[in-house]
Amino acid sequence: MERTHTCGELRKDDVGSSVVLMGWVAKKRDFGPLTFIDLRDREGITQVVLNEETSPDAHAKAKDIRGEFVIGIKGAVVEREGTHNAKLATGDIEVHADELLIYNTAKVPPFELEKSGSQNLASEDLRLKYRYLDLRRPQLQNNIRMRAKAVAAIRQYFDGRGFIEIETPILLKSTPEGARDFIVPSRIHTGKFFALPQSPQILKQITMISGFDKYFQIARCFRDEDLRADRQPEFTQLDMEMSFVNREQVYREIEGMFNHVLRLIDVEFPTEWPRMTHSEAMRRYGSDKPDLRFEMELQDLSSALKDTEFAPFRDTLDRGGEIKCIVVKGRSDYSRKQTDEIQEYVKRYGAGALAWIKIAADGTLASSLLKVLGEEKIAELASLAGAEKGDAVLIVAGRRSVVAASLGALRLEVARREDLIDRTAYKPLIVTEFPMFEHDEESDTYIAAHHPFTSPMDEDIELFKTAVNDASQHHLLGQVRAKAYDAVINGYECAGGSIRIHQKEIQDLNFKALGMTPEKARERFGFFLDALEYGTPPHGGFAAGIERTCMILCGTENIRDVMAFPKTASAQDLMMDSPGEVDDAQLNELGIRVE
RNA sequence: GGGGUCGUAGUUCAGUUUGGUUAGAACGCCAGCCUGUCACGUUGGAGGUCGCGGGUUCGAGCCCCGUCGGCCCCGCCA
Numbered sequence: 001m002e003r004t005h006t007c008g009e010l011r012k013d014d015v016g017s018s019v020v021l022m023g024w025v026a027k028k029r030d031f032g033p034l035t036f037i038d039l040r041d042r043e044g045i046t047q048v049v050l051n052e053e054t055s056p057d058a059h060a061k062a063k064d065i066r067g068e069f070v071i072g073i074k075g076a077v078v079e080r081e082g083t084h085n086a087k088l089a090t091g092d093i094e095v096h097a098d099e100l101l102i103y104n105t106a107k108v109p110p111f112e113l114e115k116s117g118s119q120n121l122a123s124e125d126l127r128l129k130y131r132y133l134d135l136r137r138p139q140l141q142n143n144i145r146m147r148a149k150a151v152a153a154i155r156q157y158f159d160g161r162g163f164i165e166i167e168t169p170i171l172l173k174s175t176p177e178g179a180r181d182f183i184v185p186s187r188i189h190t191g192k193f194f195a196l197p198q199s200p201q202i203l204k205q206i207t208m209i210s211g212f213d214k215y216f217q218i219a220r221c222f223r224d225e226d227l228r229a230d231r232q233p234e235f236t237q238l239d240m241e242m243s244f245v246n247r248e249q250v251y252r253e254i255e256g257m258f259n260h261v262l263r264l265i266d267v268e269f270p271t272e273w274p275r276m277t278h279s280e281a282m283r284r285y286g287s288d289k290p291d292l293r294f295e296m297e298l299q300d301l302s303s304a305l306k307d308t309e310f311a312p313f314r315d316t317l318d319r320g321g322e323i324k325c326i327v328v329k330g331r332s333d334y335s336r337k338q339t340d341e342i343q344e345y346v347k348r349y350g351a352g353a354l355a356w357i358k359i360a361a362d363g364t365l366a367s368s369l370l371k372v373l374g375e376e377k378i379a380e381l382a383s384l385a386g387a388e389k390g391d392a393v394l395i396v397a398g399r400r401s402v403v404a405a406s407l408g409a410l411r412l413e414v415a416r417r418e419d420l421i422d423r424t425a426y427k428p429l430i431v432t433e434f435p436m437f438e439h440d441e442e443s444d445t446y447i448a449a450h451h452p453f454t455s456p457m458d459e460d461i462e463l464f465k466t467a468v469n470d471a472s473q474h475h476l477l478g479q480v481r482a483k484a485y486d487a488v489i490n491g492y493e494c495a496g497g498s499i500r501i502h503q504k505e506i507q508d509l510n511f512k513a514l515g516m517t518p519e520k521a522r523e524r525f526g527f528f529l530d531a532l533e534y535g536t537p538p539h540g541g542f543a544a545g546i547e548r549t550c551m552i553l554c555g556t557e558n559i560r561d562v563m564a565f566p567k568t569a570s571a572q573d574l575m576m577d578s579p580g581e582v583d584d585a586q587l588n589e590l591g592i593r594v595e
Numbered sequence: 596g597g598g599g600u601c602g603u604a605g606u607u608c609a610g611u612u613u614g615g616u617u618a619g620a621a622c623g624c625c626a627g628c629c630u631g632u633c634a635c636g637u638u639g640g641a642g643g644u645c646g647c648g649g650g651u652u653c654g655a656g657c658c659c660c661g662u663c664g665g666c667c668c669c670g671c672c673a
Contacts, residue, residue, distance in 0.1 A: 027633075027634095029631095029632050029633065029635055029636095030629085030632095030635095031629060031631075031635080031636090032628070032629045032630070033629085033630055034629090034630040034631070034632085036631080036632055036633065036635085038633070045633095047632090047633065049631085049632095051630080052630085053630085067623090080631095082631090083631055083632075083633085085632095085633060087633080088633080091633090108605075108624060109605090109623095110605065110606080111605075111606050111607090111623090112605090112606060112607090112622070112623060120606090120607050120608080121606095121607085122605095122606055122607070123601095123602090123606085123607085123665070124665070124666070125664075125665045125666085126606080126665095178671090178672070178673045179671085179672050180671090180672085198672095198673095199673095201673095223672060224672095225671055225672045226596095226670085226671060226672075227672095228667085228668080228672085229666085229667070229668090231672070348598080348599095348668065348669055349669075350669090438673085447673075448673055449673065450673055451673050452673085454673085484673095496673090568664090568665070568666085569665075569666065569667080570664085570665085
């Protein structure tokens, strides 16, 4: 028996032909002398009919068949008359089998692959343990295949643009990224370790120094940090780098690549995406990756409260903090319970409290601040926020970073609760001019906001030099902007990159800014500093998360839906039960003792 | 490292508010019947250490303590 068709391709035109189909039994419906089998392969489902009168042997064999058995059938394609099934792509036809081969039996699966009606899927841990069964579900099949298409489209794009695909090693030395490394012991050099790449950052810069000019790679990356719905310990990124380019030229490639990929789901982005500086994004949306599918921008109430005597606000403003709000349209009916919930929500992000104003449909004002600020001030604030009758205003005061984080998160949370997000919309954005450094409150030091090879903006070079060389001006580092940028789609950071430093002096300056001694810098990236001195071209690039991109293509908010074999939130593989222990012999060979 | 939430039949859940006889439903599974189903129908049946351990109580799925695991979030992830 040789397969002639898949289970997804037979149509009316095929009626009359003799076909052989192979696949898994998705469903059997036994009517005694007549048996129906829904036969499934990766392309779809075809209904097979076994009739006791016309093919008794095949019909008799079907008696033993259960779900997920692997079978092959041979028979004639017959048009369904009056019984056509609109839910199936093959629903106009069915195959009347006269031969049936059972290639393999299957145990009853530990969960139902396709639940009927409104029943939920089995719990995720069970499905992860039997990932090979879960992957048979058409939904996951589609996601994994969409991922393959996306990667193919990316390769096609960069190949067409003259980029060269170069593989960099998985066994590396620890790279400068901030995350924890996965380390691999060396047997030959006992006591020494390789590190798995968190990204091929340094190596791709070295390919520029080597003169490859336009490089790309579909690179596996590893970070030993805690997981999230959109984070796994190993993930894949599209990594690219170009020489002799400015930021706009890199943006063009980001736009070109994503525009090409998004066509897979018939989304047409503008040739040039909107741009927004980091500071504007933080001010208007409280986020460096704003979701532009809905409005609800943050409004600043600080100026209207500059003379307030209400202690919490007074303190906030005196300490350089701010008071901002969002307006929730039509929700002046928020209950005490709901505002309490919202308060609990913002507290996670460090906000001390949540204040609110509600404007009833008749204009009556209610507010948690009514007693302390008075009706007149409340009305002024509501008006300043742009609130109208029927709206609710949610207010947070505090440090700028806390106000941004809490209101930025609350903006998304409220949008979800109020169903304000258009699920069919796709809004791209390039966020520019990220700060070069972030201030670490605890150690009162400045750390690289991007990575230590990111170039400062030309306009800020003098500021940068002053901040580094004059200890009393160190705080100015917080104002230095970098030639760093992110690509954001629907609030997901899909790609990030920068123009790199190509002059050794600037690089040295940057290490100094980060509090790294020349010796320390040399110890960590001496080879790279050496390379910088042998004719480094100006260069820049970006890296795009393959999983994040596929999540958007597949419309899912869970990274596990776009990976074939993902790990749980506690970084375990439930199917193969990894990580696992190793033999003492293996450890001895590596000179490792486990406490 | 911290917080939230969930854990009851093979699966998804109800039952926990207010402790009380024999822990239910649906789907799945097993056996029979059925020639047009596609969430087939129908008759019958099997199936439970209520995550695990301890405690309170005459009595615990339900209350208390601990513990393990899934998911989500904060920190972390440039």
